[in-house]
Amino acid sequence: MPLLQFNLVKDAWTKEQVQTILDSAYDVTLKTLGAPQGDRYQTVSYYDPDDLIMGDTGLGFQRSEKRILLNIRTRPRTREQKINFYHQLMEQLHDKLRLDANDLMITMIVNTDEDWSFTSGKAQFLTGDL
Template sequence: MPLLQFHLVRHAWTKEQVQTILDTAYDVTREAFHAPAGDRYQIVSYHEPEELVMEDTGLGFTRTNKRILLSIRTRPRTQEEKITFYRLLHDQLQQKLELDDHDLMINLVENQDEDWSFTSGKAQFITGEL
């Protein structure tokens, strides 16, 4: 049930590359977070370069227009799961798309099962439907 929202620079990626980003993130989510098949919720938002500001936080690097800001909303995850997710996604995007080492930033926000309603105005985790 992780919800992944990708923020990308407009026109920096082809449709095929965006699909690779989404498919790769889904596969990594299944591996690192043990998400079941079909548990896929992804949003892509495009921004002009000046609208997607991702500075280096004092670490001394620059980013390209191929930068990706990924915001994840998910139930609590262990430190190990988070570290595994960050590393796997970085490594696989770097391998598949030659993503620059500094162009991926991930923010993970935890919530609880009761914070989700998948359909029909019901809290499926609370009602026991899920």
């Protein structure tokens, strides 16, 4: 936990590049959100370009086929943690993949301990198992 859900344009990335995206996000999650080692939950969904619509919200920029929409479900985080996550992930993806800053959009959806069951139909945060 957190759960990172990546939405990408189909055929815009190689398998190796997608792995770099996932590994970079995991690294940043450990560093900025305080997730413990091995706490890795990630999914990747692929869309035709016309099915992954990411406007500029009136900010006046363009996005490319390399656009990434990342949805994160997480326990509450501080404002500083969120800002650091956004910034550090962008830096890593730019450094490793030359990702344009306009091509990354991140949303964080906050939930609480009772919203997680990792196995066996139990709420491990509530039972004290975690």
